[in-house]
Amino acid sequence: MKVRVIVTLKPGVLDPQGKAVHHALTGLGFAGVNDVRIGKLVELEVDEGVEDGAIEEMARRLLANTVIENFRIERS
Amino acid sequence: MKVRVIVTLKPGVLDPQGKAVHHALTGLGFAGVNDVRIGKLVELEVDEGVEDGAIEEMARRLLANTVIENFRIERS
Numbered sequence: 001m002k003v004r005v006i007v008t009l010k011p012g013v014l015d016p017q018g019k020a021v022h023h024a025l026t027g028l029g030f031a032g033v034n035d036v037r038i039g040k041l042v043e044l045e046v047d048e049g050v051e052d053g054a055i056e057e058m059a060r061r062l063l064a065n066t067v068i069e070n071f072r073i074e075r076s
Numbered sequence: 077m078k079v080r081v082i083v084t085l086k087p088g089v090l091d092p093q094g095k096a097v098h099h100a101l102t103g104l105g106f107a108g109v110n111d112v113r114i115g116k117l118v119e120l121e122v123d124e125g126v127e128d129g130a131i132e133e134m135a136r137r138l139l140a141n142t143v144i145e146n147f148r149i150e151r152s
Binding site: 006008018021024025028030032033034035036037038039040041042043044045046047049050054057058061062063 | 082084094097100101104106107108109110111112113114115116117118119120121122123125126130133134137138139
């Protein structure tokens with residue numbers, strides 16, 4: 001079973017990578033982009049018995065830095 | 077309007093970062109994880125008039141390396 005953990009910077013945390021991408025898009029002539037934020041996607045292939053609680057624990061302990069990042073879990 | 081571009085490695089492309097995370101999860105005692113792949117998430121805040129074709133062009137030219145990566149576009 002596939003589980004996706006999406007890790008994004010908390011609002012207000014500076015995102016220089018996003019700023020660089022935004023700048024590059026503007027430089028390439030793409031208009032209408034107002035902001036860019038970069039996040040991480042962790043795709044886990046897990047056994048059926050693994051519950052959301054365990055995935056959340058993985059995210060808290062390893063996948064996300066909860067001081068500056070939020071995460072959410074999506075099952076597909 | 078928010079648009080997400082999700083960039084993932086193509087199947088068969090080695091993912092050392094995913095391997096490292098998998099190894100670390102196992103080391104922390106998490107069982108039942110069979111594979112881990114890491115991808116990127118680009119969240120764009122765009123004007124209403126920006127169409128999927130333009131987003132796809134941004135992904136092809138800048139956000140993804142289409143030799144080794146796939147991307148998909150999700151509107152929220």
